[in-house]
Amino acid sequence: MNRFPVSSRNRWWSCSLVAGLLAGWLSLVSVVAQTAQSGELRVEVVTGTPAKPTPVRVRLTQLGRVVRQLPPEAIGVMYGLWDHADGFAFQPDSSFYVNGRFRLKLPAGTYQLTLSKGPEFLDQYHQVVVTAGKTQQKTFRLTRWIDMAARGWYSTDGHIHIRRSPRENPLLMSWLQAEDVRVGVLLRMGDFWETYYPQYAFGEPGVYQQNNYLLVSGQEDPRTPELGHALGYGASDKVRFSKEYYYYDTVFDRLHQLGGLTGYAHHAETFHGYRGLTLDGLRGKVDVLEILQYCVDANPLRTAHYYHLLDLGFPVTATAGSDFPWCGQDHDHGSPEHSARIGNARFYVFTEQPLTSQSWKEGLKAGHTVVTSGPMLDFRINNARPGDRLNVKKGEKLTISVQAFGHQKQVPLERIELVGHGKVLASATNNQPGQSASRLSLQLEVDTLTRGIWLAARCFAGPQQAAHTTPIYVTVEGGGFHNPETADRYLKLSESYLREIEQELEKERDQPEFQLWHYKKGLKTRIAETREVIGELKKRFRQER
The missing domain is CATH 3.20.20.140 (Metal-dependent hydrolases)
Structure with missing residues (x-):
């Protein structure tokens, strides 16, 4: 049974139609009005010689607030924690990527535009003004x-x-x-x-x-x-x-x-x-x-x-x-x-x-x-690079070169260090003669090695900026590169970590994410194998003293 009589239904549909048309008209008027108050921003970002459009990261804000509007050129790929669809074209900080060009219709006003392309390029910050009814065309060149x-x-x-x-x-x-x-x-x-x-x-x-x-x-x-x-x-x-x-x-x-x-x-x-x-x-x-x-x-x-x-x-x-x-x-x-x-x-x-x-x-x-x-490092010993094994004779000369490269505004270097067996063997800071916030260097010659050592370079720059090389492993007449001064301490520490695993193996947990105790037999075998290695290292290190 119908809830309304036929005549009432007709009147209801007529009123709904009129209301719908009125809402649509008001919406169209709003869009037209907004368009009349908007302008278009067209941006091209280039690099290289000759200059070509380049993929770039873009962030657009106004009065410190992110503009939640994407250009049609924004490149979207699904991403998210636990493989969920948490994001697409906007990055987590509300930046977006484009292949060098984009256009946006925006309400008239002043905007802040940030362009970046990784640490080897200088970030750019621009203020752009969008004028109602006009197109603002901008080209920016990124500097490497x-x-x-x-x-x-x-x-x-x-x-x-x-x-x-x-x-x-x-x-x-x-x-x-x-x-x-x-x-x-x-x-x-x-x-x-x-x-x-x-x-x-x-x-x-x-x-x-x-x-x-x-x-x-x-x-x-x-x-x-x-x-x-x-x-x-x-x-x-x-x-x-x-x-x-x-x-x-x-x-x-x-x-x-x-x-x-x-x-x-x-x-x-x-x-x-x-x-x-x-x-x-x-x-x-x-x-x-x-x-x-x-x-x-x-x-x-x-x-x-x-x-x-x-x-x-x-x-x-x-x-x-x-x-x-x-x-x-x-x-x-x-x-x-x-x-x-x-x-x-x-x-x-x-x-x-x-x-x-x-x-x-x-x-x-x-x-x-x-x-x-952020910082870039060049580390060499004689002709060796990070990761190389360098075997020398007792008293053979080592020429060590460490150079750090930065940029005084974006990657302002503070300190460079030569590290051997975990200790700082030499260092330089940006306020020393011949050093600067854009380049730091160490040049050393060593001819007193009697046993092996691992050597690495590290550098610290602006906030949260650091760098570290893989070591160069220097051995003397075929020996090792371990550190006899810390060997006992690190072997004891290794043993303490094995005991932590053994303690965990005895905990039959109810939480489903903790499954270690189900693998007790196999892990105990592996712990025993590791203890054998620790025992062999202790014996070898004693013999080498």
Whole structure:
């Protein structure tokens, strides 16, 4: 039965139609009025000689507030925490990427425009005025203050989480180019139950290249709260053993068989990564350690666990990564203006060959890396570069050169240091004669070595800006490079980490994310193997005293 009589229904439909037409007309009037009060901003961003449009990061604000309006040219790719669709064309800080050009219709007024393209280019800040009924055309030229690729060093973000199919490749490539990241490593992430951020292929089938820019696949898996987060780079396939999840070494061994490199993320600090690093690192299964990242706190460079392994005589390559979209300089994931950003922590890989996935991986395997959040470093001993082994005779002369490059406004250098066995052996600051905020250098000659040492360079610049090289491993007449002064302390510390694992094995937890105790038998075997290594190191170090 109808709720209204026919005549009433007709009157109701007539009134609704009139109301709808009136609302539409008022809306159209509003749009016309707003358009009359608006103008158009057209922007082109170029670089190079001859000048060409270049991918760039753009942020538009007015009176300190972000303009929540995207141009049609904004490049969108789905991203988010836990592989959720938290973002698309806007970046977490409300910037957006374009391939050099964009246009926006905006209400008349004064706006602030920020343009950036990674740390090798100078950021630009402009004030633009939009006039009602007019088009404002602007061209801006970005300035590069250093070209590391021309020196054979290729920037890499080794820790990006975005799901990828071939369709996303050109879009993600524009994101990389807008941050001047030459190699972007897209990591499939896992936990005990599931995997996230899938990659359509691994190894060469998963490589996408445009000129001197690469997209490659990798993995952050296994990941546990008791042993830390593991990394896998450059393997021809992904590796996951769900039934042996806490046996990281089984994954590492298989990744090595597939031509990959293995290691630990987040400085080995969060999620008790130092435990896993001890268990696997002392058994020689770790190739890399992420020592620069904004996931722990505002100071991105943290080296405690790195120096631990180096001082015990284990060569480990330094890497870095943004952990996009998880980590930013503000560390507040709940903030609407969270500053997660691709390339905010990066490492450079040296290769004398043209950049390919193979030459990049060979450079990484050789340890030719420098991590940075701003400053650039050049470190050499005789003809050796970071990652090299340099064997010398007693009393043989070493010529050591350390140079840091920065920019007095954007990357103002403060201090450069030569580090050996964790100690500062020489340093220079920007207020010393011959030094400056744009360039610092150390030149030394050493001919007193009687035993081996690892030597590295590090640099500190403006707020949250630091850099560190992988060491050059100097040995004397075929000996080792470990540190006899700290060996006992680090071996005791290693033993304490093993005891932490044993204590965890005795806790039968109800929380589903803690599964370590289910793997008691296998982990006890691995702990025993690690203790054997510690015992052998103690014996060898005593004999060498």
